[in-house]
Amino acid sequence: MNIEDLRESFITGKVSPVEIVDNLYKKIDEDDLNDFITLSKNIAYETAYLSEKRYKKGDTVSDIDGIPFSLKDNFAVKGLRMTCGSKILSDFISPYDSTVYQRLKKCGAVLIGKNNLDEFAMGSSNETSFFGVVKNPCDREYVPGGSSGGSAVSVASKHSTFSIGSDTGGSVRQPASFCGVVGFKPTYGKISRYGLVAFSSSLDTVGIITLNVSDCKKVFKIVRGNDEHDSTIDDYKNEKRDLKKICFVKDIPHADLKVTKKYEEICSKLERMGFSLQPVNLDFIDLSMAAYKIQTMCEASSNLARYDGIKYGLQKVSGNDLFDIYSKVRGEGFGKEVKRRIMTGTYLLMYENGKYYSLSFKLRDYISNSVDRIFENFDMMVLPTSLSLPFKIGERVDDPVMMHLSDSLTAFANLANVPAININAGYYGKLPIGVQFIGKRNDDDNLLDWVKIIEEEIKKDE
Amino acid sequence: MNEYIVTIGVETHIQIKTKSKIFCKCSAEFTDEPNKNVCPICMGMPGVMPTLNFEVVPLAIKTALALNCNINRISGFARKNYFYPDLPKGYQITQHEFPLATSGYMQLRSGKKVRIRRIHLEEDTGKMIHDQDQNSLLDFNRAGVPLMEIVTEPDFNSEKEVIEYLENLQRIVRYLDVSTANMEFGELRGEPNISLRKKDDEKLGTKTEIKNLNSFKSIEKGIILEIERQKDLLSKGEKIVSVTMLFDEKKQELRPMRKKESVSEYRYFPEPDLPDLILSENFIEDVKKSIVELPLQKMERFQKDYGLNFEESEIIASDKDFADFFENSIDGVKNLKRVTKFFIREIPAILNEKKMGVKDLKFNHKDLNKLLLMIDEEKVNLNFAQDILKKMSLTGNAPDTIIKSEGENLSLNEKDVENMIMEVIEENGKEVERYKNGEDKLFGYLVGQCMKKTKNRANPKLINEKLKEILKK
Numbered sequence: 048m049n050i051e052d053l054r055e056s057f058i059t060g061k062v063s064p065v066e067i068v069d070n071l072y073k074k075i076d077e078d079d080l081n082d083f084i085t086l087s088k089n090i091a092y093e094t095a096y097l098s099e100k101r102y103k104k105g106d107t108v109s110d111i112d113g114i115p116f117s118l119k120d121n122f123a124v125k126g127l128r129m130t131c132g133s134k135i136l137s138d139f140i141s142p143y144d145s146t147v148y149q150r151l152k153k154c155g156a157v158l159i160g161k162n163n164l165d166e167f168a169m170g171s172s173n174e175t176s177f178f179g180v181v182k183n184p185c186d187r188e189y190v191p192g193g194s195s196g197g198s199a200v201s202v203a204s205k206h207s208t209f210s211i212g213s214d215t216g217g218s219v220r221q222p223a224s225f226c227g228v229v230g231f232k233p234t235y236g237k238i239s240r241y242g243l244v245a246f247s248s249s250l251d252t253v254g255i256i257t258l259n260v261s262d263c264k265k266v267f268k269i270v271r272g273n274d275e276h277d278s279t280i281d282d283y284k285n286e287k288r289d290l291k292k293i294c295f296v297k298d299i300p301h302a303d304l305k306v307t308k309k310y311e312e313i314c315s316k317l318e319r320m321g322f323s324l325q326p327v328n329l330d331f332i333d334l335s336m337a338a339y340k341i342q343t344m345c346e347a348s349s350n351l352a353r354y355d356g357i358k359y360g361l362q363k364v365s366g367n368d369l370f371d372i373y374s375k376v377r378g379e380g381f382g383k384e385v386k387r388r389i390m391t392g393t394y395l396l397m398y399e400n401g402k403y404y405s406l407s408f409k410l411r412d413y414i415s416n417s418v419d420r421i422f423e424n425f426d427m428m429v430l431p432t433s434l435s436l437p438f439k440i441g442e443r444v445d446d447p448v449m450m451h452l453s454d455s456l457t458a459f460a461n462l463a464n465v466p467a468i469n470i471n472a473g474y475y476g477k478l479p480i481g482v483q484f485i486g487k488r489n490d491d492d493n494l495l496d497w498v499k500i501i502e503e504e505i506k507k508d509e
Numbered sequence: 510m511n512e513y514i515v516t517i518g519v520e521t522h523i524q525i526k527t528k529s530k531i532f533c534k535c536s537a538e539f540t541d542e543p544n545k546n547v548c549p550i551c552m553g554m555p556g557v558m559p560t561l562n563f564e565v566v567p568l569a570i571k572t573a574l575a576l577n578c579n580i581n582r583i584s585g586f587a588r589k590n591y592f593y594p595d596l597p598k599g600y601q602i603t604q605h606e607f608p609l610a611t612s613g614y615m616q617l618r619s620g621k622k623v624r625i626r627r628i629h630l631e632e633d634t635g636k637m638i639h640d641q642d643q644n645s646l647l648d649f650n651r652a653g654v655p656l657m658e659i660v661t662e663p664d665f666n667s668e669k670e671v672i673e674y675l676e677n678l679q680r681i682v683r684y685l686d687v688s689t690a691n692m693e694f695g696e697l698r699g700e701p702n703i704s705l706r707k708k709d710d711e712k713l714g715t716k717t718e719i720k721n722l723n724s725f726k727s728i729e730k731g732i733i734l735e736i737e738r739q740k741d742l743l744s745k746g747e748k749i750v751s752v753t754m755l756f757d758e759k760k761q762e763l764r765p766m767r768k769k770e771s772v773s774e775y776r777y778f779p780e781p782d783l784p785d786l787i788l789s790e791n792f793i794e795d796v797k798k799s800i801v802e803l804p805l806q807k808m809e810r811f812q813k814d815y816g817l818n819f820e821e822s823e824i825i826a827s828d829k830d831f832a833d834f835f836e837n838s839i840d841g842v843k844n845l846k847r848v849t850k851f852f853i854r855e856i857p858a859i860l861n862e863k864k865m866g867v868k869d870l871k872f873n874h875k876d877l878n879k880l881l882l883m884i885d886e887e888k889v890n891l892n893f894a895q896d897i898l899k900k901m902s903l904t905g906n907a908p909d910t911i912i913k914s915e916g917e918n919l920s921l922n923e924k925d926v927e928n929m930i931m932e933v934i935e936e937n938g939k940e941v942e943r944y945k946n947g948e949d950k951l952f953g954y955l956v957g958q959c960m961k962k963t964k965n966r967a968n969p970k971l972i973n974e975k976l977k978e979i980l981k982k
Contacts, residue, residue: 352599
């Protein structure tokens with residue numbers, strides 16, 4: 048059930064928040080999709096109980112009072128384990144709350160648990176998690192996408208009504224696409240990152256996964272805004288306006304034909320809805336992948352330096368010297384993909400390789416300017432979210448290059464710092480196909496309003 | 510021995526005196542019990558973000574302006590990446606490419622200008638302590654305490670110049686109330702880098718750095734030792750290796766710490782979690798206006814206005830509170846020369862004895878002023894004034910109260926004085942005879958006897974006059 052319907056049932060007393068929590072935990076157990084790393088039963092029952100009392104008195108605190116939700120396991124909740132899908136933090140208990148969690152808690156939402164993810168949010172299939180792969184509820188042999196795989200699965204399989212994920216290069220939109228749900232990445236700096244474990248700080252955004260766009264709007268309204276703990280917040284909003292001109296891309300290299308076919312269907316639907324559709328050229332896509340790789344790996348190498356086994360996390364007491372201890376802890380604690388990125392990032396940041404990192408900034412400016420120029424003439428861009436349908440578990444594990452290509456239609460929105468949202472466009476057999484709408488910087492509210500209309504139109508056909 | 514030219518540059522870390530740390534709200538009091546003033550942010554917990562404590566900015570700008578620097582309207586933070594247990598995040602947030610201030614100078618007494626290359630903001634690290642059982646313990650109270658680093662160009666040619674620079678710097682930051690700058694607590698840490706070259710060489714030699722210098726004495730000693738060491742090596746035809754030398758205070762010797770880490774190993778890059786620090790011209794102007802008279806300016810003024818010599822002005826101006834106290838206390842005093850020594854010897858002695866500042870004295874400048882005026886008007890002589898000052902510092906009573914409480918009247922009337930003089934003359938018949946027979950120098954002796962009789966309380970001027978008068982009779 049979506050937020051609105053669930054709230055209605057709470058108000059009419061058809062079902063109570065505590066009963067919902069009961070049902071969810073039963074279903075999570077039965078479905079066995081591995082979408083949760085930690086279940087927060089104590090918190091869930093306590094908050095659901097309090098919410099239930101508020102519903103009885105008729106003085107609920109928000110639209111999401113009593114609504115069950117989950118957090119990707121790279122968001123901090125005081126007293127709960129936060130693993131980031133890594134062995135190195137497998138026993139780490141957070142001593143503080145993330146801002147996002149605090150805001151949701153204040154609104155009476157009920158935390159069900161912490162979702163599985165690719166280790167430190169590095170991956171596109173949820174196969175790099177120390178806690179095992181997550182299964183796609185549409186077909187259990189397929190990956191759910193990543194890195195917010197557990198989040199997308201928990202919403203798609205109704206284990207939580209919404210989930211908070213993180214999107215650095217597509218990590219919310221791509222799994223949403225693979226699982227057939229809504230995944231929204233706002234403009235950088237709209238939602239506080241305090242308490243989100245950093246992967247690549249200049250690109251990380253807090254994303255929202257829901258069943259529909261209307262729910263997404265509700266959650267976004269609650270979690271967005273200034274935070275004394277995050278000085279990169281800029282809550283500026285563009286003025287409200289109507290959607291008129293949309294741009295699309297004619298030829299998408301490497302794209303699966305099943306994806307392009309669905310994409311073309313959506314484009315014609317948009318035209319039928321009366322919007323003007325014109326093609327644009329995204330010749331910066333290849334460059335964007337280079338810039339994305341360099342920036343994320345460099346920043347990750349620094350962001351993950353704190354996991355040294357000294358203050359918390361996996362510890363090794365014996366070693367020849369300090370650096371022996373460091374290499375033991377980090378060698379054992381991090382998985383293959385994370386190590387690959389730390390090593391590459393460290394190499395790229397070395398003085399003699401300085402040109403790569405500074406070049407990535409130039410590329411980023413170029414991409415940003417190119418995207419801005421497109422939005423001088425258009426209100427919105429429509430694009431497939433992923434080049435391919437969900438792939439089978441294990442299919443691409445040993446092919447990092449192919450795996451990295453999964454981000455190619457999503458990462459440029461992070462580099463150009465613009466909002467983007469995935470909604471379901473339909474299915475090929477059991478497998479969902481997503482479509483992505485990208486807006487102008489600070490057009491978050493407009494984008495959500497417009498895509499809500501389009502979503503309703505697509506649903507009519509089903 | 511004179512064939513080498515010594516070149517020294519200095520990097521100085523100074524803790525900025527703020528209530529809280531630079532990137533979180535923890536108290537910056539790092540001497541509390543270990544790990545008392547820590548939070549997830551300064552402990553580098555997963556997911557935390559820094560936010561700049563803006564309190565540090567005007568304090569650093571003040572220092573930069575006092576050192577004649579340009580304040581950069583836009584500066585930015587960067588990460589300096591390296592692994593060490595006392596560094597919670599695996600990187601230190603500092604300023605690299607875009608420091609807060611650049612291109613300043615400080616003028617030394619010789620007239621030489623030492624150029625300041627840059628001043629930047631950064632966070633301090635925690636502290637690693639090794640106990641007697643060979644355990645390494647970590648205290649993160651200091652992690653995140655605000656620091657500014659002041660880097661000079663290699664403009665010094667002797668340890669004396671370095672010490673003069675650092676002493677001036679210490680006075681300046683204390684004057685500006687930017688830092689308590691106690692070297693023994695590490696609030697001011699000077700790290701000289703030293704190189705030697707032959708007179709006719711244009712290129713600077715390979716430099717070495719000295720760390721762990723916790724007093725001016727150690728800095729002086731460390732530099733001297735390092736110059737000697739390098740001279741020794743060079744004269745043997747050996748090459749200088751770029752190392753960091755550690756000064757061992759107990760043994761008074763240097764030993765190499767580790768190979769100097771090269772820039773590449775720090776992997777600097779811009780800190781994505783902090784926006785650029787953008788300052789308006791108005792803000793900088795505002796800070797400029799709040800800068801008080803600096804020590805060197807004050808010393809010059811004291812020499813000019815009060816006729817103090819260099820050393821006197823340096824002693825009095827070394828501490829701002831003391832200098833203010835001096836100026837307040839001498840209000841209306843005409844013969845300054847007579848009372849200056851109170852500020853050079855007596856009062857510093859009281860302060861040193863109790864290891865306290867001028868604000869902790871039991872008497873205030875108003876009472877001291879009363880006493881100095883009495884000296885000025887020759888109502889009391891200097892010896893008696895010293896006694897009174899001591900009593901003031903013990904009791905906090907005003908000078909007139911002290912005199913009264915001694916049961917004696919300061920203004921012994923003429924009659925009293927005359928009577929006492931008569932007594933002295935009677936008791937010293939022989940000396941009076943000799944004086945009258947031409948031994949003029951005995952007059953002083955007789956005055957002394959009179960003063961003794963009056964227990965230093967009579968106005969010496971009056972005694973002089975009266976004694977002369979009576980002896981003439």
